[in-house]
Amino acid sequence: MVQIAVVGSGSNDKEIKSLAQEVGREIAKYGGVLVCGGLGGAMEAAAMGAKEMGGATMGILPGDDAKSANKYIDFVVVTGMGHARNVIVVKSADMVIALPGGPGTLSEIALALKMGKQVISVGGFLPWEKIEGVKFIKSPKEAVKYIFDSGICK
Template structure:
């Protein structure tokens, strides 16, 4: 919730002088509700449909925006689930890398995926093992989300988890079993059920 204060100039007829306009200043106070953004990170190759698609459905039903890296795998699967929800309020936002070879206005093959509705193009080509670099869009992904959900993935996903800690963004791992938690930072929240993920997200996105 963001508050605002503004002053408006209002033209009124001056009751003391016929035909004369008087300028009055009116102060208006109010607030704007900002729709929360849930970032989902994970493998760009394996989709983990059983985790990603139901998660996308749940995020959409809460009225949140969904933010992904705009590619395949988990990113496409969660976007697919999100997009199946009728009359949803949020959008699928995809933050894209630029092409490594060629003009930076281009994107790699497969970007954006089919489900992205709001495309954010960047000039940042690096990912994967270089996901912590200043030339990686991972910084934008993490900073633009109110809360992050990390599904199984590789070096790129691990770098986003590390950046979430650096930028003080709440982040939870959503995995199929505890064996996938071996490389996660100590103390990071881990969920193996959608209910646990939902509880974490709702707690961290509660109104200020």
């Protein structure tokens, strides 16, 4: 199965959550598995979107408590490894979609690039200036279409 990570702010920004939800829906429409950090904000909205379309979701938690996963997570990975779980989110993905976020999101983008994975930035510019290797696509629909057209699913 194709696994797509969605990374982005854990805060409750309404616009980011709306984008995340649409990204989640689109991933599920293509039969992709949504991988995320399992908590709130963009992670929860993306998982909610995926479940609306009957997709599967995997949440990779930083803490020790499986119950900290949001209610749209099907498969819970409990790492107890704090920020190191960001590495696993990215490593477990065939491609990474980045929504606006803070330094946690930036760390995931940078780790993905370091691993040679493509990062698609969705929904307008990130709070940082352009980072080489990140592809900007405005619409969630177009971004996910780009991923599944890219030959990622052989």
